[in-house]
Amino acid sequence: MTRFRIKLTLTILGLISLVLLVMGMYFAKVLENSYLQSLNELLSRESKLIAQAVRFPDVFSDKATLEDRVKQVAPADEVRITIIDKDGQVMYDNSSHSEEMENHHDRPEMKAALQGETGISRRFSETLGYDMMYVAVPVELNNEIFGVVRSAMSMKDITDTIHKMWYSLLTGLLVTLVVGSIVVSRISFSIIRPIEEITRVARNITQRQYESRVRIKAKDEIGQLAGAINFMASSLEQQMYEISENQQRLAGVLTNMTSGVIFISEQRRIMLVNPAVEKLLGTAGHEIVGKLHIEAGKSFGLSQYIDRCLDRSEKFRQEVHIYYPQERILDVNFAPYINFKGESRGVVVVLHDITDIRRLEKMRSEFVANVSHELRTPITSIKGFTETLLEGAMQDEETCRNFLQIISDESERLYRMIRDILDLSKIEQKRIPLHLGQVHLQDLISSAVAIMHDQAQRKELTITLPSPKPDIWLMTDKDCLQQIILNLLTNAIAYTQEGGKISIKTEADSENITIQVMDTGIGIPEKELTRIFERFYRVDKARSRDSGGTGLGLAIVKHLVENLHGHISVESKEGRGTTFTVTLPLT
Structure with a gap:
């Protein structure tokens, strides 16, 4: 914008200078022409007056008489008077000796006068050494030209006057330029400043600085433009705020x-x-x-x-x-x-x-199928032996007792299955409240091993308890933790051959406790490890049923551990045994 201000200032100053220069030249030329016209008229009158006085032959032919007559008519020496005959010979000159002057026949004013006209000429005088204006008129009598009277006057005064006028004009022009520069600079600043301010705000708006405003209070067209820019900026600020809010809302919705x-x-x-x-x-x-x-x-x-x-x-x-x-x-x-x-x-x-939904639907379908299958087996057994008894087997006391024992075992198995299903449902729905309290881990494990002692003894299994030192206390639900250990022990006893070993180890750090139940049983194939915590999933289905298991024990353990904010993992080698690791927080 500074370039535009300089350009505007120089343009205005150039126009002012051009106008002043043209006007100065015009008035100088008019003044010069006026001076020359006045001088021309003066010299013409002077020449004509002298020509009337010397037109008589007796006066014109006698130099002494001629000189006296000229001095009588024009006594002042301001005008140079020269009288020349028709051959160009100088008869008289009041500024020089006529005898020493050259022939003037070839002078332009002389030629014009000899033709009966008034000759006017401007040139440098070799005799006087400066510019002169010459006016020559014919001296005639009875329509016969026999000489010329020439009046001349120096152009020095006029030239000096013209030079002074040009000097004054240039001085005035310089002063005008200085004053005009100051004035024009102020004017251009007052014009450019609002434009610069509007440009600044427009540039800020393009850079998303919508709070920028034009600080101009003028009432003219520029003020109206500034008001329009401010209104546009305010409107854009509001619109961009709304757009930004909508974008943030949309981004928040899409992100979440x-x-x-x-x-x-x-x-x-x-x-x-x-x-x-x-x-x-x-x-x-x-x-x-x-x-x-x-x-x-x-x-x-x-x-x-x-x-x-x-x-x-x-x-x-x-x-x-x-x-x-x-x-x-x-x-x-x-x-x-x-x-x-x-x-x-x-x-x-x-x-x-919907992968999880489809998986849950599949699991539900499989669960229904598994429940139906698992329930059908004991119910079929109960129904079959009951029908056999009703058909006459009751008469044989020993057979009746055996059948009733089978019916009792199958009923017990059916009861355990239904109980485990209900317990699992409650655990999954977190309907079992947790009763947190300080629990001594070694005592709890000893109590659980004591409960399972008879089952282990029947298979001649050795159970190794964890070290009693150091004492491990944790804040948890005692019943849930006991059920976890019991289920893991039950699983280990069921799948460990007679004479095998079961070991329980515990470790604790500043935040967690780890319980490991290790057996030397049949182990689990590696491909089956990811599914053993599923409901009713059995690696060896025939042996599982023979052991009296419901197929829900490990599923219950998994959900109980998760309810206690813990984690359970399993490691196993087929034929070499299995290790279950439970990690629980201390508090």
């Missing part, structure tokens, strides 16, 4: 949605994804935004449905399987994006991960 959202443009490129999509696809958002959906999604089925929505502009819902980065089942909603003109400009895809 558990469902994935993808926006795909009409060019089939991904323009927006939320964090849930990144998790589902296993790729960071900045790596897939801008790519073709078929390239970024890595799912042919999903891409096929996106293309269908783009081509047909129809809204639909579909279940899609993806296999990268892991297998998932997605419930996907496809909807075309319609702009304000009613044109389809893309597709909005919403993905719901």
Whole structure:
């Protein structure tokens, strides 16, 4: 803007200088012409007066008489008077000796006068050494020209006057330029400053500094422009605030949605994804935004449905399987994006991960099937032996007693199964309240081993208790912890061969305690380790039923440990034994 101010100042000063210069030249020329016109008229009158006085032959031919007559008519010496005959010979000159002067026949004013006209000429005088104006008139009698009277006057005074005038003009021009520079600079500053202020605010607005305002209070057109700029800035600030708020709300919603959202443009490129999509696809958002959906999604089925929505502009819902980065089942909603003109400009895809739902549905179905299967076995046995007894087997006392014992055992097994199912349901729904208290870990383990002593003794199993030192106390629910240990011991006794060993170890640090139950039993195949905590899951189904197990013990243990904010893991080698590790917080 400084360049514009300098340009404006120089332009105005240039115009002022040009106007002053042109006017000065014009008035100087007018003044010079006026001086020359006056001098010309003066010399013409002087010459004509003298020509009238010397036009007589007796006067013109006699130099003495001629000189007297001229002095009578023009006694002053301000005007140079020269009388020349028609041959150019100087007869008289009041400034020089006529005898010493050269012939004037070739002078332009002389030629004009000899032709009967008034000759006027300006030139440098070799005789006097400065510019002179010459006016020559013919001396004639009876229409016969026999000589010329020439009046001349120095141009020095006029030239000096013209020079002084030019000096005054240039001095005035310089003073005018100095004063004008100050005035024009102030004027240009007053004009440019509002423009600079408006430009500053406009530039700030382009840099998103919407709080900037033009500080101008003028009432003219610039003031109106400043007011319009301020109103625009205020309006933009409000609109950008609303846009920012809407963007933050939208970003907050998209970020915190558990469902994935993808926006795909009409060019089939991904323009927006939320964090849930990144998790589902296993790729960071900045790596897939801008790519073709078929390239970024890595799912042919999903891409096929996106293309269908783009081509047909129809809204639909579909279940899609993806296999990268892991297998998932997605419930996907496809909807075309319609702009304000009613044109389809893309597709909005919403993905719901229903893998867990499908897995739970499968588990529920399997659970129902397992429960039905498990219940059917004891019920079938009870029904079969009851029918046998009713058909006459009661007459044989020993057979009757054996059948009734089997019915009693199957009933007990059925009761335990139903009890475990109910307990597991309560534990999963967290309907069993926790009664926290200080528990001495070694005493609790000793109590649990004592309960299982008879079962272990029947199989001649050796159970090694943990070291009594140091004492380990923890804040937990005593009944839940006892049930965990009992179930693990029951499982170890059931799957350890006769004469085997079971060891229980405990360790503690500043935050957690670790309980390990190790046996030398049949072990668990490595491929089965991930499923042993499932309900009714058995590695050796025939042996499990023979042992009287319900298939729910480890599932109950897992949920009890989780309720106590702990963690359970298992390590096993087939044929070499199994180790269950339970980690619980001390408080």
